[in-house]
Amino acid sequence: MNKEIPDKRSAILKAAMELIAENGFHGAPTAMIAARAGVGTGTIYRYFADKDVLIREVHRELEERMNLILMVQDTAGRSLKERFNRFFIGMMRFLLDNPLEFKFLEQFYYSPYGVAMRRDKIFNQRSSEQRCDTVKHLFEQGVADGVIKDLPLAILFALFFGTLVSVARDHTLEFVELNEDLIRRTAEASWDAIKR
Amino acid sequence: MNKEIPDKRSAILKAAMELIAENGFHGAPTAMIAARAGVGTGTIYRYFADKDVLIREVHRELEERMNLILMVQDTAGRSLKERFNRFFIGMMRFLLDNPLEFKFLEQFYYSPYGVAMRRDKIFNQRSSEQRCDTVKHLFEQGVADGVIKDLPLAILFALFFGTLVSVARDHTLEFVELNEDLIRRTAEASWDAIKR
DNA sequence: TCATGCGGAGTGAATGTTCAGTCCTCATCT
């Protein structure tokens, strides 16, 4: 055997994601991550240069998965409103079906990691922010067609993602119990905010 | 003199808030907090049982300040929409005028501290969540009058706060530059989401 | 036997917390 077993790498990523989601960054020491992944602590460092790299990698792979799922959701040819709805509901589905992933993302996003990442994205103009790009095109087209309010993109995003994430969080904290119908009506309300 | 000097307590709270806002929980060791506050490290423990208590106290006092500011914003007798607008704009003002406080709140809210706090609030039915109560009454009245969509309160909150916080964040990260007019139009869009 | 992925006790740095001592303040007494 002269190749590292990829299962261990995945197990480490999964364990790190779960522990950080459940206990925050404080509550996820390397020893605990290794134990949950069923590997020795040293093994982590065979796959990742240090803990920071591990954490950023968890985020990167998670974002990749989300992008794939959301790309599939998009179906050209329908009305703008329908496409908007599919995105909203698809994204919501993902967050509700993957509560640990969602919690990790929140931890990451609002920590210095997330801030650094966003700074990096702005300054270096990272290419493939595909998920946002797709929604971005949706909005740009809508503004051009006069269907969507002529507001800065960032604000349209806030009206979309801000609401979406807030509602998903309320669900995980059991402030509301979402069902198909409620999600649809929330998407509708979000659309009302954006439409002209 | 047999009373502790309240200035030191305030200085410690302020230093902790600033450091956590700037560097996250990791980047705010007690030694650094003490140094910035201009006191000895031991002094922190004369005023707070431990670091956790200190952090929760920063949050508690901050929330109190916000409540005060927002209570003042409310003026009965106007139309529901106007009252809604005043809240939206007042809250936005606070977040934009106090970027460090806003950053601290985000750090706190999405960390295990915040989750614990919210859990606590649900189970123990904490009395005086005044800020939310005021907005809550606004929404309840609106639903009763048929002016606002008949959605669960949590979702109306998400449509309001979710958007608000997202936009404020975008501003601090310089994704948008907000001005009076843009804030007003964003409040308008948020109202569109909520109104029937 | 050699090569290599792996494990986990060990290491040093960093951090929260403590505690013995300092020094300022003020009441009391001359």
Place this chain on the structure above:
DNA sequence: AGATGAGGACTGAACATTCACTCCGCATGA
């Protein structure tokens, strides 16, 4: 007024713990 002594707020070096990371021996397969 000036001297004195006690009380206690304050300090920061020392301590105990925790944590990220390393390193050397082991097991496994060729």
